[in-house]
Amino acid sequence: MGSQQGRRLKWKKPVLASSGFVLFVLALGLMKEGAGGLAPLLRGRLEITNAADSMGFGWLMAYLVLSGSPVAAAAVALLSADALSPLQAFTMVAGSRLGASLIVLLIGFIYALRGHNHWTALTTGVLSLLLCSSVQLVALPAGLLILSRGWLDNLAIPALEGLAAGINLGLEPLIGPLAAILPDWVLFVAGVGLVTLSFRLFDHALPQMRLERTDLSQVPRLVYRPWVMFLMGLAITLLTMSVSISVGILVPLSTRGYMRRENIIPYILGANISTLADTLIAAALLGDPRAVTVVVTHMVCAAIVSLPVILLAYRSYERAISGALAWITHRRRNFALFLGVILVIPVLLILL
Amino acid sequence: MKILLCTDGSSHTVRGLNLGTRVARTAASSVDILAVVQRDQEKEIRQLAEEVAADLEEAGIPVTIHWRTGRIAEELVRQAQTTPYDLLIMGSRGRRGLVRLLLGSVALQVTGHAPAPVLVIKGRVRDLKRFLVCSSAGPVSEHTIRFAGRLARALEASVTLLHVMSQLPLVEDAVLDDLEASAEELIRRGSREGVHLGQMLDLLVAEGVVTRAVIRHGLVLDEIVAEAQEGQYDLLVTGAHITPGLNARLVDDLSADILLAANRPVLIVRQEQ
Numbered sequence: 001m002g003s004q005q006g007r008r009l010k011w012k013k014p015v016l017a018s019s020g021f022v023l024f025v026l027a028l029g030l031m032k033e034g035a036g037g038l039a040p041l042l043r044g045r046l047e048i049t050n051a052a053d054s055m056g057f058g059w060l061m062a063y064l065v066l067s068g069s070p071v072a073a074a075a076v077a078l079l080s081a082d083a084l085s086p087l088q089a090f091t092m093v094a095g096s097r098l099g100a101s102l103i104v105l106l107i108g109f110i111y112a113l114r115g116h117n118h119w120t121a122l123t124t125g126v127l128s129l130l131l132c133s134s135v136q137l138v139a140l141p142a143g144l145l146i147l148s149r150g151w152l153d154n155l156a157i158p159a160l161e162g163l164a165a166g167i168n169l170g171l172e173p174l175i176g177p178l179a180a181i182l183p184d185w186v187l188f189v190a191g192v193g194l195v196t197l198s199f200r201l202f203d204h205a206l207p208q209m210r211l212e213r214t215d216l217s218q219v220p221r222l223v224y225r226p227w228v229m230f231l232m233g234l235a236i237t238l239l240t241m242s243v244s245i246s247v248g249i250l251v252p253l254s255t256r257g258y259m260r261r262e263n264i265i266p267y268i269l270g271a272n273i274s275t276l277a278d279t280l281i282a283a284a285l286l287g288d289p290r291a292v293t294v295v296v297t298h299m300v301c302a303a304i305v306s307l308p309v310i311l312l313a314y315r316s317y318e319r320a321i322s323g324a325l326a327w328i329t330h331r332r333r334n335f336a337l338f339l340g341v342i343l344v345i346p347v348l349l350i351l352l
Numbered sequence: 353m354k355i356l357l358c359t360d361g362s363s364h365t366v367r368g369l370n371l372g373t374r375v376a377r378t379a380a381s382s383v384d385i386l387a388v389v390q391r392d393q394e395k396e397i398r399q400l401a402e403e404v405a406a407d408l409e410e411a412g413i414p415v416t417i418h419w420r421t422g423r424i425a426e427e428l429v430r431q432a433q434t435t436p437y438d439l440l441i442m443g444s445r446g447r448r449g450l451v452r453l454l455l456g457s458v459a460l461q462v463t464g465h466a467p468a469p470v471l472v473i474k475g476r477v478r479d480l481k482r483f484l485v486c487s488s489a490g491p492v493s494e495h496t497i498r499f500a501g502r503l504a505r506a507l508e509a510s511v512t513l514l515h516v517m518s519q520l521p522l523v524e525d526a527v528l529d530d531l532e533a534s535a536e537e538l539i540r541r542g543s544r545e546g547v548h549l550g551q552m553l554d555l556l557v558a559e560g561v562v563t564r565a566v567i568r569h570g571l572v573l574d575e576i577v578a579e580a581q582e583g584q585y586d587l588l589v590t591g592a593h594i595t596p597g598l599n600a601r602l603v604d605d606l607s608a609d610i611l612l613a614a615n616r617p618v619l620i621v622r623q624e625q
Contacts, residue, residue: 120531121526123521124522127520222603222604224602225602247522250522256526257522257525257526258531260518260520261520261571262572319571319574322570
């Protein structure tokens with residue numbers, strides 16, 4: 001009986017991973033097919049006509065689906081179908097990263113409202129948003145400059161491009177008839193839904209990583225050098241393709257579910273770079289070099305901003321972030337103001 | 353307590369020697385003075401070392417002077433490696449910024465290699481009557497606390513035990529109460545930090561030292577420096593790991609950070625892990 005269960009577990013993860021990949025590819029195909037017809041809707045009714053609009057759009061979309069990755073994948077699909085320009089796709093990906101922190105904030109907020117009066121529950125969500133926005137503040141103009149000058153143009157991943165061509169050919173008999181009967185926006189929304197589902201399947205397919213037996217098992221108690229935690233965040237997120245999963249891997253290290261802020265700040269900074277690995281795969285599978293360029297530019301800019309911080313000015317950065325965190329969680333009024341700002345900014349980006 | 357004092361004639365080592373002599377007068381059973389002679393100041397250094405020796409001998413403490421030439425950090429470490437001391441006392445210039453980056457810190461060279469606790473005299477403190485002892489709530493703390501307790505008793509100083517909670521919750525069901533609690537609450541609740549603080553307080557009380565515990569929340573280094581300044585403590589005491597293997601390269605040396613950031617005397621108590 002035990003061996004039967006073991007055999008089932010042995011097969012479960014590869015099956016989940018394969019199903020996730022098939023869904024992911026199908027979702028990309030649907031999004032690409034549907035995105036082509038969305039251009040009039042985006043540019044006309046929604047007035048997503050410039051880089052600021054698309055950033056606000058990506059930000060709000062991430063709020064809506066409570067995740068950044070499906071929105072980033074949607075951004076490259078929209079670019080691939082010429083519904084967005086490369087600059088717009090770039091800012092939409094940036095917006096998706098900023099909006100992705102809402103889920104952590106929301107969980108903390110519900111917990112705080114449940115009568116526990118523990119504003120500490122909110123700190124990780126606020127921290128991850130602060131870290132992401134502090135990087136984006138500099139990475140965004142740097143990325144726009146790189147894209148407008150074409151310094152990273154025509155990047156491609158040939159192996160995945162070949163695979164993309166094959167996949168598109170294989171999906172044609174399935175997507176073609178669907179496209180004939182369903183409106184474009186339905187295809188696109190179905191694609192976003194499927195891509196979200198595929199990420200869930202990937203999350204379940206990941207092997208359980210056990211860090212408690214390594215030298216890093218003392219992460220909750222000791223203060224590790226910033227570059228160590230930065231590389232760890234970068235590497236683990238590259239494998240898991242999700243910041244929340246990657247941070248979740250640290251949880252078993254601490255029996256009480258918390259971690260020193262000196263360790264978690266560089267970890268999230270590293271994770272913010274490699275979290276776009278799934279979007280990079282999506283861009284490559286779409287077979288569009290422009291989409292690959294947009295995602296690589298994003299990762300390069302996040303690295304350009306994060307590396308000097310980690311190597312040269314980490315203490316000042318850590319102090320500034322920790323100070324902002326303390327201010328936001330000090331009073332309800334401050335937190336309400338912070339919440340107002342992060343809700344209003346994406347709307348303003350679209351309206352102005 | 354066998355104490356090693358040192359000077360190379362520079363103003364900061366003379367300042368260290370002055371406060372070190374006051375400490376040795378009440379806490380030492382015997383004293384060695386390491387006089388690192390510089391070519392242009394030989395006469396002054398000899399005179400200074402002999403004056404300090406005479407002063408201590410007058411208080412009934414046996415003194416031996418060791419004459420050396422060379423660099424003070426290397427000579428101090430070499431002397432400490434050949435003779436067992438309970439405490440090394442040295443003055444620090446307190447280099448900052450680019451100068452420290454280029455020339456390094458003499459105090460760090462000594463604290464990083466000396467086999468005994470090192471008291472680094474910095475700032476304008478005249479007496480050591482109020483200790484702030486940093487507790488990591490780990491095994492290193494106990495050794496540090498015992499040593500700080502012994503020194504505090506000898507100097508009739510009071511001790512405040514500081515623990516900084518810098519943790520953030522990663523999951524919604526994390527033990528949030530502990531992250532927001534005061535020292536008294538942690539001790540009453542019997543949390544991991546509370547139990548540790550309680551044990552450390554008991555150790556200090558057993559040494560006959562007046563003591564209390566304080567919890568601060570935030571970044572470890574910043575909160576330690578802030579507490580030292582706000583509480584106007586005379587001495588910061590911190591333990592340090594001598595960690596073998598991979599961890600030595602991965603873990604931040606907080607004692608070094610405290611030594612560089614503090615503007616008052618720092619006592620670093622190293623212990624093998």
